[in-house]
Each structure stands twice: as C-alpha cells, then as structure tokens.
Amino acid sequence: MTNKDQIQETSTQRRRSASELRRENFHIMLRTLQLAWHAYAKDKAAVGALIFIGIIMILTIFAPYIAPHDPNEAVGTRGGLPGTDGLILGGDMEGRDLLSRLLWGGRIALLTGVAPTVAATCIAVFLGVVAGYIGGWIDQIIMRVLDVFFAFPLVLLAIVIAGSLDPGVSTLILSITIALVPYIARLVRTTTVSVKQEPYIEAARAGGATTPTILARYVLPNTLAPVIVYSTTLIGLMMVVASGLSFLGVGTQPPEADWGTMVSDGRAVLKKAPHASAFAGFMIVIVSLAFAFIGDGLRDALDPRARVR
Amino acid sequence: MSDSLVKVRSLVKHFKLEPKGLFDAPPVLRAVDGIDFDVQRGETLGLVGESGCGKSTTARLVLRLIEPTSGSITLDGVDVLATSKKELMALRREMQIVFQDPLSSLNPRMSVGTSIAEPLRFHRIADKVERFDLARRYLEIVGLSKDYYDRLPHEFSGGQNQRVAIARALILQPKLLILDEPVSALDVSIRAQVLRLLIDVQAEFGLTYIFISHDLSVVKRVCNRTAVLYLGKIVEIAESERLYREPLHPYSQALIRAIPEANPDGPRADSLAGIEGDVPSPVNPPQGCRFHTRCPHRMPVCTEKEPPLMEAGDGHKVACFLHQEAADHSDGQ
Numbered sequence A: 001m002t003n004k005d006q007i008q009e010t011s012t013q014r015r016r017s018a019s020e021l022r023r024e025n026f027h028i029m030l031r032t033l034q035l036a037w038h039a040y041a042k043d044k045a046a047v048g049a050l051i052f053i054g055i056i057m058i059l060t061i062f063a064p065y066i067a068p069h070d071p072n073e074a075v076g077t078r079g080g081l082p083g084t085d086g087l088i089l090g091g092d093m094e095g096r097d098l099l100s101r102l103l104w105g106g107r108i109a110l111l112t113g114v115a116p117t118v119a120a121t122c123i124a125v126f127l128g129v130v131a132g133y134i135g136g137w138i139d140q141i142i143m144r145v146l147d148v149f150f151a152f153p154l155v156l157l158a159i160v161i162a163g164s165l166d167p168g169v170s171t172l173i174l175s176i177t178i179a180l181v182p183y184i185a186r187l188v189r190t191t192t193v194s195v196k197q198e199p200y201i202e203a204a205r206a207g208g209a210t211t212p213t214i215l216a217r218y219v220l221p222n223t224l225a226p227v228i229v230y231s232t233t234l235i236g237l238m239m240v241v242a243s244g245l246s247f248l249g250v251g252t253q254p255p256e257a258d259w260g261t262m263v264s265d266g267r268a269v270l271k272k273a274p275h276a277s278a279f280a281g282f283m284i285v286i287v288s289l290a291f292a293f294i295g296d297g298l299r300d301a302l303d304p305r306a307r308v309r
Numbered sequence B: 001m002s003d004s005l006v007k008v009r010s011l012v013k014h015f016k017l018e019p020k021g022l023f024d025a026p027p028v029l030r031a032v033d034g035i036d037f038d039v040q041r042g043e044t045l046g047l048v049g050e051s052g053c054g055k056s057t058t059a060r061l062v063l064r065l066i067e068p069t070s071g072s073i074t075l076d077g078v079d080v081l082a083t084s085k086k087e088l089m090a091l092r093r094e095m096q097i098v099f100q101d102p103l104s105s106l107n108p109r110m111s112v113g114t115s116i117a118e119p120l121r122f123h124r125i126a127d128k129v130e131r132f133d134l135a136r137r138y139l140e141i142v143g144l145s146k147d148y149y150d151r152l153p154h155e156f157s158g159g160q161n162q163r164v165a166i167a168r169a170l171i172l173q174p175k176l177l178i179l180d181e182p183v184s185a186l187d188v189s190i191r192a193q194v195l196r197l198l199i200d201v202q203a204e205f206g207l208t209y210i211f212i213s214h215d216l217s218v219v220k221r222v223c224n225r226t227a228v229l230y231l232g233k234i235v236e237i238a239e240s241e242r243l244y245r246e247p248l249h250p251y252s253q254a255l256i257r258a259i260p261e262a263n264p265d266g267p268r269a270d271s272l273a274g275i276e277g278d279v280p281s282p283v284n285p286p287q288g289c290r291f292h293t294r295c296p297h298r299m300p301v302c303t304e305k306e307p308p309l310m311e312a313g314d315g316h317k318v319a320c321f322l323h324q325e326a327a328d329h330s331d332g333q
Helices: A011-041 A044-061 A098-134 A136-150 A154-163 A169-196 A199-207 A211-248 A259-269 A275-301 B055-062 B085-092 B112-122 B128-141 B146-150 B158-170 B188-205 B216-222 B240-245 B250-257
Strands: B004-016 B028-040 B044-048 B070-075 B095-098 B176-180 B208-213 B225-230 B233-239
Touching (some): A011 A044, A044 A098, A098 A136, A199 A211, B028 B044, B044 B055, B055 B176, B055 B208, B085 B095, B233 B240, B233 B250
Parallel strands (some): B044 B208, B044 B225
Antiparallel strands (some): B004 B028, B225 B233
C-alpha cells in the first residue's frame, strides 16, 4: 500500500526502468559467470582437465562416425599389437579393433559415471536440505534410514543391488545411485545446518520470508556449491565403481564395449597382449583424475569470496 | 503513556540446554527473566548491558523470531504473540531489524540491490520493475550510488554493507526498527557516519528505534531513554541524560564510570570500577538480587529478596533496595 505509493511512474519511465532491470540482471549473470571463470582459470590443471573431458565427450558422442571399425566385429588377429593389421591401437583377444571399442566403451563409462552421480545428487540435496533445515524427528527418520545404507561399503551395496536385478547399464546406474545417496545427503545436511545458522537466514525470516522461499533463495544456493564440488570429484570414482561392477559381471554384458569389461576381458591375455587391458585401464584412471581436477577448480569458482574483481 | 508503540510485559525466555546425563532434567538458561518496558512512538530506547544479559534475545522476542516462554508483547495495540501466521506476516512489515555483522546478514550470493528488494518480494508488494526502482531509490536514501545495485556483499566495506542492511530494513516502511549492535562491528571512523544515517532516517521516516549496544558512549548519543540489563532483568531505566548524570543502581554506576573520558584530569576509567568478578551464569543466577555477588553496597536483604523495579521519580525506575524507601534513606553513593 504505502510502499507502492512511493512509486508513481509514467509508462515511459516504467518502460525505461524495465529495460534497465533487464540489462542489470543480464549484467549480474554475465559478471557472475565471468568472475567464476576467472577464479576457475587460475587453476591450470582444472582448465586442462576440462578441455580433456570435453574432447573425450565429443569423441565418444561421435563414436559411430569416428570409430574406424564395428566395435563388436573381429577385424584383425587375436591380441594383435598396436599397428598390426592397420589397427592403430591393435586388436583385443577376439581380434576386435581396440580403438573403436575404446570410443564406444567411453560412452558407457562416462554415462555410468555421470548419470548416477547426478541422480544421487538430486535426491540427496532434497533429503539433506529437508533433514537439515527442518530438523527434529524428520531429520532423525531421514538420517537414520540413510545410516542403515551407510553401514555397508559403497561397492558392496552396489554389488548386492545390481546382483539382485537383471544385469545391464540401467541396473548399473540404479544400483550406484542408491549406494551413493547417503554419502552426498550427509554432506548436504551438514552444510544446510551450518547455513541455517547464518544471520542472513534470520534476516530473511524477519523480512517476512516463508520457509519455502528461504529454502529456495537462501539455503539452496549456499548449500549447493560444496555439494557440486564433491559430486564432481565423485563422477570419476563412480566410473571406477561402474567399471568394477562390469568387471564382476553384474554390469554391462559382453560383447558390449565398456572400459570396465575391456579391462576384464584383457585380463585373460595379459601376458601375451598387455595393451588389451592397459588402454582401457589407462583411460579410466585419466578420466577420473580429470574429474577430480575439475572439482578442485569448481571449489574456487563457486565461492563468491574467492572471486576478485 | 498512551502513545506507546511497543509494550513489553513480564517477558520471559528460558532456553532448555542439553542435559548432562541421560536422565537429568535439562538445565535452563534464563536469557530473559521477566522484563517490562514501553517504547514511545518516535523515541529511541537503548538496551545496554554486558554480553549474555539478554539484549539480543529481547530483540528476537519482540520480532517473534523466537517464541517466548511467557509474557506479552504488543505492537501498536496488536498482540504480537497471539497472531496467526497470516497476521504475523502483516506484523512483520511493521518491525524490522538490523544485525551486528553486516557481511553475514546479507546473502553472499545475492546482489545487494536484490537483497534490498527481497522484503517487497516476500510480501508481494510491487512488481519486479517497481521493486527494482525502489531498491535503487533506497540505495540512494542510505547514501550509496544506485549503480551499486549489482554488487555482491563481499565487494563492499562493512560500513557500506551496513547501509545496505539498513536499506533492506527500511524498504517496507516499518514503524519499529530494532538495531542490534548496528555499529559494533564497524571501524570507529565509519561508526559516526552510520549513526548519523540512522538518526537522519529516523527523522525522515518517523521511526521508533530499539537500540541495543554494549557501548554506552554510542547509546548516550542516540537514545532518548536507556534501560540497563543485567542477567535477563532490567535493573534501571531512565531518560538517558538523567541516567548518565545520576545513575542509581550500583551496576549502572559502574558501567557509566567505565566509559573512557577524553579528559586527562577527570576520574580514571577503570575496567568496571568497584565491581569484582564476572557475570554469574544465567543458567544458575544468584538468589535474591542478581547483582549482589558483585555489588559494593550489598545488604543482608539483597541475598534474600529480589528487588522490584520501582519508580524513583520522573519515570526513572530502578531495581535496588538502596532506593526502595527513597526519602528517608540516604543515597548509597
């Protein structure tokens, strides 16, 4: 009522203000991104890792066009060393082109690393924020149930869940997601509890904000940063776990190409043709390391205080 | 007394602490233990006392950010404690707060302009263009450039952030503004400017202030009346000028004597002249008068009975047995 009376503007003024607001908002967004990138770019390893992951993603997405051969067809001698039969990386123990299999296998490896982490993060953020902000018996119920999952080692839990379902990529994603939720939820809850005590939350309450507004505009943005950092570093780890599950036979099934199964297949001919396992294993290590570096860079990029004008 | 904006009656807040053993009764922290005061329209009431005496708790109780154990609070005739959620929402427009630490009272990921406009958004006042214009206008009212709309709090100094926090509190045009140590976290050079701003906007918007501070020299400058708190109780309340000239309660006397003076020939400022020891724990306050453990004028009655807050003339109230039978007793000091 009274506040609105303070502003009595003509339509021209209003139009001018509206365009200024749009410009201002665009400016805020642009500057936020700029500052974030500036902070991120200071970490050279993180920039390198980001470029590397970008290249790997493009290569694997376009695998059908890039791959020189069908990944599941024998085109060369069994266990052929790199260069033989015109195969750049050689062949595996079935004589299939290793390069093509690496490219195709990267799709599943990246998918089984990224998808469960993203899914688990979404679920965990919801559970953790609710538990941490509301507290009381809701907190107790959510966290005690998650503690039950916590009692089992992550990999073991994933194996149990995957083993009780039909093996396949979706089983792989589902089992890792379930096993991962408690780890992220616990971090989200801790962060939420500390954010909840910040004076700006009390200031918002005094200003008349309702709980949903506070959660969406104050708690969530300030909780998300450490969670995104943590989850990014987990992507690499989950790739390793997914490869491990495939290695054990509860994940992707042969002959489908996947870095995990490739390591497992190559094991049989490790002495004769070590490259069959080595290339896939090397990719798993490098890519998961790259995700860890990206996580490190995001830590600085997402902290508004670390950004210097 | 008909023109009181705020009336606080026997307000009590006890915090239950974690029990020591599994089957022990939880210890109770008596943060605010029965206080009464009125705030007149347009005046500035100071609340002073050492840390832990219940100043900030009182502020949060008045705003109903925390629920009191008992007592009553009315704002402009409306019972603050009996309101429904919807009514509380309307009531929140009438009273706002400025906190001590300006940086942490602003969302670090929100531009200061957006932060200022937030209360309008909460109350669904004005559309986003109008909110934008209002936020920029209030930036100018508190002495900042409207071009600062897109800045983040960490890009500002403490004084600038406190101006932003003041703008955010003012934008709803409240009647009552609670200032919880508004200048304590600021550099001395900035304090005067922010105090000047607070005095200016009080005149401009016809605001009523509750000014909380442990710094008595600041309170002396801005407050019409001052209440001295000790362990969750008001021990003395009077016109500031009168309180500073002739404090009656031994605790007030000690506090006021401890203000450093810029006069080398004047009395030396001691830490808390004539008072020994520390503030007792509010979990287990002393029997009788709460101040008797440290009082230089302790009498036998002080350890047995709690002195009520009694009129000592001209609205000057004091809770001390030294001043109970005012006329025939010679002053303790």
